Amino acid sequence: MPDGAPPPRVRVTGPPRRVTPRPRTREIDEETELGGVYLGSLLRAQLGLAARAIGLLALTLGSLPLLFHLFPGLARVQVVGLPLPWLLLGVLVYPLLVLLGWRYVRRAERNERDFADLLSEVRAEGEA
Amino acid sequence: MSGAPGVVAVVLVTLATLLIGTWGLRFSRTTSDFFVASRSVRPGLNASAIGGEYLSAASFLGVAGLVLTFGVEMLWYPIGWTAGYLLLLVLVAAPLRRSGAYTLPDFAEARLGSRRARAACSVLVVAVGWLYLLPQFQGAGITLAAAIDAPTWVGPVVVGAVVVANVSSGGMRSITFVQAFQYWLKLTALLVPAVVLIGVWMSDGSPGSRLAEAGSDWSLPLATGGGPGLYTTYSLMVATFLGTMGLPHVVVRFYTNPDGRAARRTTLVVLVLLGLFYLLPPVYGALGSVYAADLAATGEADVLALELPRLMVDGVGGELLSALVTAGAFAAFLSTSSGLSIAVAGVLSQDVTGRAWGARRLGGVTAFRLGAVLAVAVPLALALAMPNVGVARAVGLAFAVAASTFCPLLVLGIWWRGLTDVGAMAGVVAGGLGSGSAVVWVLADGSASGWLGALLSQPAAWSVPLAFAVMVLVSRLTPHRVPAHARRFMVRLHTPEVLELDRG
Numbered sequence: 232m233p234d235g236a237p238p239p240r241v242r243v244t245g246p247p248r249r250v251t252p253r254p255r256t257r258e259i260d261e262e263t264e265l266g267g268v269y270l271g272s273l274l275r276a277q278l279g280l281a282a283r284a285i286g287l288l289a290l291t292l293g294s295l296p297l298l299f300h301l302f303p304g305l306a307r308v309q310v311v312g313l314p315l316p317w318l319l320l321g322v323l324v325y326p327l328l329v330l331l332g333w334r335y336v337r338r339a340e341r342n343e344r345d346f347a348d349l350l351s352e353v354r355a356e357g358e359a
Numbered sequence: 360m361s362g363a364p365g366v367v368a369v370v371l372v373t374l375a376t377l378l379i380g381t382w383g384l385r386f387s388r389t390t391s392d393f394f395v396a397s398r399s400v401r402p403g404l405n406a407s408a409i410g411g412e413y414l415s416a417a418s419f420l421g422v423a424g425l426v427l428t429f430g431v432e433m434l435w436y437p438i439g440w441t442a443g444y445l446l447l448l449v450l451v452a453a454p455l456r457r458s459g460a461y462t463l464p465d466f467a468e469a470r471l472g473s474r475r476a477r478a479a480c481s482v483l484v485v486a487v488g489w490l491y492l493l494p495q496f497q498g499a500g501i502t503l504a505a506a507i508d509a510p511t512w513v514g515p516v517v518v519g520a521v522v523v524a525n526v527s528s529g530g531m532r533s534i535t536f537v538q539a540f541q542y543w544l545k546l547t548a549l550l551v552p553a554v555v556l557i558g559v560w561m562s563d564g565s566p567g568s569r570l571a572e573a574g575s576d577w578s579l580p581l582a583t584g585g586g587p588g589l590y591t592t593y594s595l596m597v598a599t600f601l602g603t604m605g606l607p608h609v610v611v612r613f614y615t616n617p618d619g620r621a622a623r624r625t626t627l628v629v630l631v632l633l634g635l636f637y638l639l640p641p642v643y644g645a646l647g648s649v650y651a652a653d654l655a656a657t658g659e660a661d662v663l664a665l666e667l668p669r670l671m672v673d674g675v676g677g678e679l680l681s682a683l684v685t686a687g688a689f690a691a692f693l694s695t696s697s698g699l700s701i702a703v704a705g706v707l708s709q710d711v712t713g714r715a716w717g718a719r720r721l722g723g724v725t726a727f728r729l730g731a732v733l734a735v736a737v738p739l740a741l742a743l744a745m746p747n748v749g750v751a752r753a754v755g756l757a758f759a760v761a762a763s764t765f766c767p768l769l770v771l772g773i774w775w776r777g778l779t780d781v782g783a784m785a786g787v788v789a790g791g792l793g794s795g796s797a798v799v800w801v802l803a804d805g806s807a808s809g810w811l812g813a814l815l816s817q818p819a820a821w822s823v824p825l826a827f828a829v830m831v832l833v834s835r836l837t838p839h840r841v842p843a844h845a846r847r848f849m850v851r852l853h854t855p856e857v858l859e860l861d862r863g
Contacts, residue, residue: 270849306580316434320580336623336624336627347857
């Protein structure tokens with residue numbers, strides 16, 4: 232080969248792809264074991280979220296009757312000019328319910344977004 | 360007793376309801392419009408409509424009267440009616456919308472693949488709906504009698520006629536606008552007088568409650584009677600927290616959301632709207648215990664919210680405020696009755712009037728209209744026939760029945776693949792018989808004290824777990840009856856709509 236002439240360009244390529252990407256939604260459509268795992272994880276996440284909200288409700292609101300049953304004297308306590316039962320049951324309960332609901336909606340939507348992201352990723356064969 | 364302002368208020372509310380209903384008619388074309396407003400109602404409007412429909416006479420007049428008569432423990436009612444929506448939000452809102460069914464019987468049939476389960480649910484929806492409509496009509500009679508001295512049959516007849524006209528002319532689409540308007544009307548009708556009355560109370564030097572001083576029971580947020588009292592309070596919480604999701608007129612609203620995410624957001628806005636509204640009735644109860652304690656003694660506590668402005672403010676001002684409350688109360692009867700009638704009419708038109716009878720078969724919209732007439736006529740006739748049944752307590756029991764039947768069906772149907780049609784029906788029957796016998800016992804004015812009385816008059820705390828247990832147990836015994844499409848149905852209920860999946 233004479234000096235000075237640049238070597239011809241060589242295109243570098245990988246082995247040709249023989250498989251088309253397989254969307255993960257197919258796993259669910261075909262009811263494979265893996266699809267079952269995906270769906271199960273979403274269900275568990277959402278149910279756990281619901282259970283936590285109900286648990287918090289039981290701990291806060293649910294404890295009030297027992298509290299007043301054990302300590303009836305609490306009914307006569309005055310807080311910011313209102314009797315304690317009125318303040319708790321007539322006013323503060325409602326912001327609490329809204330707060331629990333708002334927190335749940337945010338997290339439930341996040342779970343669904345994560346699930347959608349997970350399933351939208353395409354997966355080539357051989358990939359872990 | 361007032362004359363002119365009250366009459367004008369009732370006439371105005373009736374006219375506005377009819378006008379908005381007619382206006383909504385312009386948008387109603389298809390059967391889908393009639394049943395579910397073609398599933399295109401945005402969260403803000405839909406939440407107002409749900410609030411308007413849900414806040415019945417029991418909320419608008421009943422809570423204030425109950426607080427005056429029985430004390431602070433009655434605050435658990437509005438709390439339960441609001442918390443019920445939180446439970447509905449976290450357990451059923453989005454999946455129920457995604458199920459794609461029109462009514463509760465539709466859900467049962469789609470999930471369980473059984474015509475018999477559907478029929479059982481249809482009967483139950485109609486029963487709970489009528490049980491709930493009856494006191495609405497009776498309350499309308501009492502209110503008009505107190506506000507404008509009308510005979511007691513006038514209220515039920517007026518409410519029934521307006522509801523049939525609206526429901527049968529425009530269906531769900533037009534009712535949505537009417538209900539949304541009525542939420543804001545009800546809020547205003549309690550808020551404005553409440554602000555004025557609190558002002559009056561403060562300028563009087565903020566006198567303390569006469570009832571709270573008289574006895575400590577009134578100010579304790581528990582039912583009286585030690586252990587049974589504590590049980591009664593907790594059982595009431597179970598009934599209202601879990602019963603809301605099983606009320607027919609509540610559930611049918613969720614099908615009008617565009618998708619599952621919107622259903623959740625709608626429910627959250629409902630929580631806000633209900634929380635806002637329920638701040639007000641206790642104010643009337645508390646002020647009533649200062650200014651109108653004798654109403655409780657004479658058994659007229661139900662009209663407390665109507666009478667209080669007149670008692671506390673002299674002259675025209677008091678009359679006008681009372682007229683405003685009357686307007687709100689009337690809106691409460693109209694909106695709740697409309698919602699219930701829609702739900703019952705929907706079920707009747709699918710399973711009774713829409714079926715082929717001999718060679719004849721009615722079209723979708725005609726069947727719906729006939730269903731609406733039936734849905735209103737039966738409880739209206741009952742309300743006229745027995746104006747004095749102790750139904751105020753039976754409304755509370757409607758929650759217990761719903762909590763013991765539809766709640767387990769929905770929760771297990773949505774979250775547990777193993778539910779079978781046989782299991783579901785066994786659980787519904789067990790819960791329905793348990794809580795239903797309590798309804799009969801209360802309506803028959805049975806009396807028992809101590810634990811037996813508490814267990815019978817407030818059954819939810821045992822009948823709900825019973826229904827759940829029977830459902831799970833019988834389903835486990837009949838695993839071969841798990842429908843083949845159960846897993847596909849779970850995909851439909853729980854996966855977000857953005858994903859392209861085979862939803863069966």
